[in-house]
Amino acid sequence: xxxxxxxxxxxxxVLCLLGAASASADVLDDVRKKGVLVVGTKADYRPFGxxxxxxxxxxxxxxxxxxxxxxLGVKLELVPVVASNRIQFxxxxxxxxxxxxxxDTPERRKIVDxxxxxxxxxxxxxxxxxxxxxxxxxxxxxxKVCLIQGAFYNKELQEKYGVExxxxxxxxxxxxxxxxxxxxxxxxxxxxxxxxxxxxEWSAHxxxxxxxxxxxxxxxxxxxxxxxxxxxxxxxxEWHKSGYIQELEKKWGIKPTRFAxxxxxxxx
Numbered sequence: 001x002x003x004x005x006x007x008x009x010x011x012x013x014v015l016c017l018l019g020a021a022s023a024s025a026d027v028l029d030d031v032r033k034k035g036v037l038v039v040g041t042k043a044d045y046r047p048f049g050x051x052x053x054x055x056x057x058x059x060x061x062x063x064x065x066x067x068x069x070x071x072l073g074v075k076l077e078l079v080p081v082v083a084s085n086r087i088q089f090x091x092x093x094x095x096x097x098x099x100x101x102x103x104d105t106p107e108r109r110k111i112v113d114x115x116x117x118x119x120x121x122x123x124x125x126x127x128x129x130x131x132x133x134x135x136x137x138x139x140x141x142x143x144k145v146c147l148i149q150g151a152f153y154n155k156e157l158q159e160k161y162g163v164e165x166x167x168x169x170x171x172x173x174x175x176x177x178x179x180x181x182x183x184x185x186x187x188x189x190x191x192x193x194x195x196x197x198x199x200x201e202w203s204a205h206x207x208x209x210x211x212x213x214x215x216x217x218x219x220x221x222x223x224x225x226x227x228x229x230x231x232x233x234x235x236x237x238e239w240h241k242s243g244y245i246q247e248l249e250k251k252w253g254i255k256p257t258r259f260a261x262x263x264x265x266x267x268x
Contacts, residue, residue: 027221028072028228031096036075039065040095043080044171046195047252048101060252061099064119067244068097068235082170083150087112090222097221097232101189104218105152113225114218115232117267119239120191121259123211124153127178127193127202128185134208137161146174146183153213157187194255216259241267 031037041061042049049059057078069076081089081100090098090112101122104114126145128134141162147154149167157163166183168174175196178186186193190211196202219236221228239245240263249256 026227027096027225028231031072031074031228034074036077037065037069037072038077038079038094038096039068040079040081040086040089040098040100041065042082042100043078044082045101045192046198047254048191048195060120060248060254061101063248063251064239065097065099067239068099068232071231071235083148084169087220090220093222097219097228099219101192101217102220103152103215105215107152108220111223112220113223113229114220115229115236116218117233117236117240117263118216118218119236119245121214121216121257122189122191123214124157124187125190125193125207125209125211126185126187127196127205127207130204130206130208132184132208134185137209137212140185143184144182146177146186148174148188151188152215153187156213163187191254195253198253237267240264 041057042059043051043057045059047059049057049061052058057080062078065078066076079089079095081095081098086098086100086102087108089095098112102108102114103122104118108114126134126140134140138161140157143163144166145157145163147157147165147167148171149169154165154167158165166177168177171188171192174183174186174188177183190207193207197205197207219232221232240260243264245260246256246264248254249260
C-alpha cells in the first residue's frame with residue numbers, strides 16, 4: 001500500500017514538473033524552431049503601421065519588427081491589432097511580441113513585460129475642424145470628444161478636462177464619427193494625427209492644442225520571457241545608438257523628435 005502511495009506521489013510530481021516546464025516554455029526558442037516571428041502591430045496608424053495599396057502592413061514599426069526577425073534569422077508575420085486587443089493577443093499567445101504604438105505605463109507593466117529602452121514616444125492632442133476654433137484644452141469641457149477604447153489618457157481627459165468621451169474600438173470608427181459631426185474633436189496620439197493630416201481629406205482640420213501627457217512607447221512580450229526580453233532590450237539600444245530610429249523618421253516623413261535625438265546621444 002505504501003509503495004503504491006509513493007508511486008502515485010512520484011508520478012504526480014513528475015507531471016507537475018512537466019506542466020511547469022510547459023508553462024515556462026521559451027518563446028524565443030520556439031520562434032527560432034518554427035522559423036517565424038509573429039508580431040502584433042497597427043494597421044490603421046499612419047505612418048507607424050498602415051496598409052499600402054496592395055494591402056500589406058507597412059510603416060515605422062513594421063520596419064522595426066522586420067529588423068528583429070532579421071536578427072533572429074526567421075521570417076516575419078505581422079498580425080494587425082488595435083488598442084483594445086493588443087495585450088490580450090500577447091497574453092493568449094496569438095502573437096510572439098507586440099510592437100503597436102503602445103504607451104509604457106505602470107498599469108501595463110503589471111500584466112506584460114515592456115522592453116527598455118523605449119523605442120519611441122508621443123503626446124496627446126486632438127484633431128478638430130478649424131471652424132471649431134479650439135485654443136486650449138479647457139475649451140473641450142463638456143464637449144463630446146471621440147476616444148479610442150483602452151487608451152491610457154481617456155481617464156485624465158475626462159476627469160481633468162471634463163470631456164464627454166465617446167469611445168470607439170478603432171481609429172476608423174473615430175475618424176468617421178468626427179467627419180459626421182458626432183464629436184467636436186478626436187483625441188489621439190499627436191504622431192498619428194500628424195500622419196493623418198497629410199491626407200487631403202483633412203484639409204479643413206487642424207491639431208490646434210499644445211500636446212500633453214508625453215509618454216514613451218514600448219515593445220512588449222509575455223511576462224517571464226527573460227531571454228526574449230534581453231534580446232529585444234539590446235536590439236532597441238542598438239536602434240538608438242546606430243541612428244536607425246532617426247533614419248526611419250526620415251523614411252516615413254515624420255518630423256524629427258526630441259526623444260529620438262536625445263536617445264541617440266544617450267546610447268552613442
